[in-house]
Amino acid sequence: MSDTRPLPGWAQTLAVFDTETTGIAAETTRIVSAHVSLLDEDGKVSEAHEWLINPGIEIPVVATSVHGITTEFAVANGQDAATAIAEIMAVLEAHFDSGIPVVAYNASYDFTILDREAKRYGLSPLAHVRPIIDPLVIDKQVDRYRKGKRRLEDAAMHYGITLDNAHEASSDAIAAGRIAQALARVHGDKLDMSALALHDAQVSWAAEQAASFAQYLKSQGKTPYRDDGVWPVR
16 A cells, blocks of 8 residues: 655654564563664664664564564673663663654554563663554554554555564564654544644544443453553553
């Protein structure tokens, strides 16, 4: 899907962020790789930062099967976890302080894990996590009734974004940024606001989407997810 309409101001320069981890539970998961880069208005990378981290624990086989990073490789080649987490936060904080929006697909996952990692190593978590652009939350809001899944791969295909090497932090982060720009072009009439206003709107949208899904789960006799809908840090 393509559109030639100009981008709203918030989408003209974007930072993008993604992590690969040891699992999915925020309180116990460790980050094993991370990527932060800047995209220009054409979606081209103008600055990039990569981290491979020794998480200090065994990387489960199921996690390795997703991102390809083994415990042995991380131990041999990875950076000290506390140092890496501090560096990641410093790069992100610089972008936030500059007013550059940070894109993360399913942002409450990556930013919650980063928050817990900071606390684990006695570091001060990011104080001002704003503005964030979450293409998952936005896509659900502006195209509510589209059928099918909303994984990163699905959104990339729908918006015509190339996603090579899925579940590799740099590929996922850059694809998420380009999806955000595609959303800005296709649904610009619904997203014509400042980055900060869009961030605040997503706080409400995420809560509403979670409440709707919780109602659906209850109707199916299932238990809703705990803390779902708290965005961007649970």
